[in-house]
Amino acid sequence: MDQWLHLFLADEKAGATMTTWEQFQKQIMGYISDPAVWTNVLFTIIKIILIYVIGRIIIKIANKALEHMLVEREKSPLKFDVRRTRTIGKLMGNIIKYAVNFTMVLMILNQFGIRLEPLLAGAGVVGLAVGFGAQSLVKDVITGFFIIFEDQFAVGDVIQTGNFKGTVEEIGLRVTRIKSWTGEVHIIPNGTITQVTNFSVNNSIAVVDVSIAYEEDTDKAIAIMKQTVSKNYETNVNMVKEPEVLGVQALVGANVTLRVTVECKPNMQFAVARELYAEIKKAFDSHGIEIPYPRVVNYHKNEKGE
Secondary structure, eight states, X not given: OHHHHHHHHHHHHHHHHHHHHHHHHHHHHHHHTOHHHHHHHXXXXXXXXXXXXXXXXXXXXXXHHHHHHHHHHHHSTTOOOHHHHHHHHHHHHHHHHHHHHHHHHHHHXXXXXXXXXXXXXXXXXXXXXXXXXXXXXXXXXXHHHHHHHTTSOOTTOEEEETTEEEEEEEEOSSEEEEEOXXXXXXXXXXXXXXXXXXXXXXXXXXXXXXXXXXXXXXXXXXXXXXXXXXXXXXXXXXXXXXXXXXXXXXXXXXXXXXXXXXXXXXXXXXXXXXXXXXXXXXXXXXXXXXXXXXXXXXXXXXXXXX
């Protein structure tokens, strides 16, 4: 009797389980086949796409507006600092991009039914905790602000900080990007920038030292150098002032060193110096002025020791 009762209860339990499973299947099928559900999903997808597209359009319009403002400021008769204007323009572009992307993410989350009030409150608490824990991050941001505010350097400047030297490609709120002349890009946290040498603020000086043989006529060589550098000044757009031949700089061994200095545009001293070296070498060759080079002199004694 007990066995039959046990089997009956087992059959009732299985029937109840099958009924629950069938109800769950019916609910799923009813949810999937409900046109209102797919209509809501379609509208949600369309809204997300519209939010994304509008966000991209806003960023592009803002960047175009910033570019237009920078161009107008460069053409302005008030002569604003182009370096600082370009740097602030890039920084403002980054801030707008971050702000629009953050707003776009919040709006997309709202489409999925996520309430923004608790999320923003939680983000505030997390931000406060991060502010206490990530002191280096706060230091980077504050230092980046003062770099731009004090105009220590700008985008396009050639600077050196520590062991890194190159052209500033970007100044962000947290990091600065410097590209060396060989192509490497150095990403430096702003908080570690304690000392900067800026090579792009003032004009540079090119120093050209040319040696001639001790036996040569010094006055003749100086006159040739003056004529050569003056002629080069007429065609070289990187020279700010006419080169100055200082005369004899040093007497070392069998060499007489003559020096030329010229004021150039920022960071153009090396290019100007290379060009002057080449022109002076050609001028000396054409006038028979000998540039010293290593020589070997052999002395042969006769049997008398003479």
